[in-house]
Amino acid sequence: MLEAAFRGGKRYWILLGVWVVLILVGLFAWGRQFTEGLTVTGMSQDVTWGIYIAQFTFLVGVAASAVMVVLPYYLHDYKAFGRMVILGEGLAVSAVIMCMLFIFVDMGQPTRVTNVLLHPSLSSMMFWDSVALGGYLVLNLIIGAVTFDAERKEGPPPAWIKPVIILSIPWAVSIHTVTAFLYSGLEARSFWMTAILAPRFLASAFASGPSLLILLALILRGFTKFDPGKEAIQKLAVIVTYALTVNVFFVGVEVFTALYSDMPHHVHAFQYLFVGLHGHDALVPWMWTGATLTVICLTLLLTPKVRNNLKLLGPICAGVIAAIWIEKGVGMVVAGFVPNPLGRVTDYSPTGVEVAVTVGVYAIGFMMLTLIYKIVVNVRERMLAA
Amino acid sequence: MGDKGKILFGLSVFVILVTFPFWSRLAAAGDSDGSRPELEYPADATACVEDTPYMTVNHMNLLNEWRDDLVRDGNPEYISSTGETYLKSLTKTCLDCHENRDDFCTSCHDYADVQPTCWECHTTKGGGA
């Protein structure tokens, strides 16, 4: 089964080659960061987290969203997701690996990474996040491997896997909840300290993750003989529509609370994001782009004719991913640091090194995804031929 | 099957990579004549906090314990197996006798090819870098 990863057409090898080149670029950049320190990044004493932690947050959502195919398939016996489930699990595995790498590259002392396990602090949400993510990775690896192996042999999966699958459902919710708790438990940061952060994270995750899955499914449809199924893709589009609607509602609830109460601490971050604060407006164009994309995509998705058109669905899903990436990956993390506890506004933008490292981590994740999907597709194509 | 060559090639690449730390160090050791370094012992002290064989093997563990005791538990006094009391301090106790860190710590660490990071932060007596 695994040998499929070593056989493929020209396009397959070119794709792997691209990932390898990007990984090498990222490694080289990280090497510079390792020897010189995090001074090579755009972060500062005021904005202490940047693009790495933002990507981590975004990708935890992507990982968690596998539950959106696992739950209908295993709990509601929704057969159309039969060929989609393994794709979701593969995406979850590579997303979790990317999350862990983003935490790793953000560390000032990466050689001490084992301290998190050697000296665990049970009151730290970061400890619980590493436990949740590690567990989720193991769960998805086991579930994916066991169920796919059974399918390959055209027999039923072993009975013991069912409770493991059931466990993975709340576990998926937990990884993004704990990630939200990382932020929402901090009395120092009013922008993050909101009870709706965890629900909001989940809603945006269930919009962006399935969007990515739709894109990947469309790519597979276009380039291989394996078709995850039109019905499955359209059902995912419905899920994206619901989740995006709920996310817009949650953001609206948050904006109302801040703006109507008009409490300076709560207003400042939103001001910084959408109109600029004390002359600092680095994120303003980003945020308006994100907001506009959200409105356009939601309108299109809410129109059944458009949503069910697979040709249009691809660009719409790309738009949803971009919008959520901006909301979570650009705005949410940075705005928490603005203004700083002493009222100072400091802008942040990633440096070339940071962008290169980020691209490198994504390349590692997508290379893993490519290999996983290659194996899946090969087995499926062989089964179709038989 | 026809994959024998590929498998053997892959295996040998793997073995070479995995054993890299060992043979690269062996190659590096070839640069010196392999004799043990001459350590400079303090002239005006007769005994370390524990005897020499123990210290040779365990000084790094002892320093780790001292560090946690002093920094974390606020417990600054070390009572040795001979009943002597010492302050748990690299700068104030160890370096009090071993005044020249280059002729003691560094020469042996170089020989053993270990790179402890103590001196990235700790100073010698009087604040030397």
Next chain:
Amino acid sequence: MEKKSRRTFLKETAGAALGLSCGGSILTAACTTSGEGSHGEGSVESQWAMVIDTEKARNPAVREACMEACVREHNVPRIDDPAEKIDWIWEEEYQHVFPDQVHDHLPDSVKEAPVLVLCNHCTNPPCVRVCPTQATWKREEDGIVMMDMHRCIGCRYCMAACPYGSRSFNWRDPRQFVDTDAQGNFHSEYPTRTRGVVEKCNFCAERLRDGLAPACVEAVNQLPGGEGALTFGDLSDPASEVNRILSSQRTITRRVALGTGPNVFYIV
């Protein structure tokens, strides 16, 4: 009624709400194992504290003396770039130190008056709560919020959690920015830091061990006109000078509403 700390409250309610002995015990363990001993209110045997007389510290020479003494005592690097500046004790404007005390009709001379700030060594420190490796913890015997530079992994979570901006990260190797004398020696034997760790004021734990007052306190008291600008003492000792001041004068702390319980007090 005894005021319950937030931590005790969390422990009890979570245990009760879950109704699960295992869930409860995990949370209880969370509260007792973290920070090598609990760090909730009332858990420390004694608590060092500082009182800053903002009027006496109006004199620039006083502020300069204590900031300078700290830099020399701890080999604090002198980095001018605000993005990478390392601060243990430094000055900020009144309006930023006490944002809840400022209104539109205060004159600029009040709003912009310089105030000395440092780590508050909080009774309920958020930095300790969030640290994933117990690299920062509240020391039981004297309430100092300590930093273990050997253990810090440089995740900077504590910097996100501190409501006072009292923590600085070493974005690069700080040694090249530390003052040395003519022989190339540092001013103090206090270890410098390595890149990639967080640092902050330690209330001069290394001096307290030798029975000395913190460097900043000693420096202002040696300065003519600076006597009493900073007062340091033990809150658990009823006869201490800090307790005498706190019981007889009007003092405030920074951002009381957050419940962190700062142990640096200000006479304003």
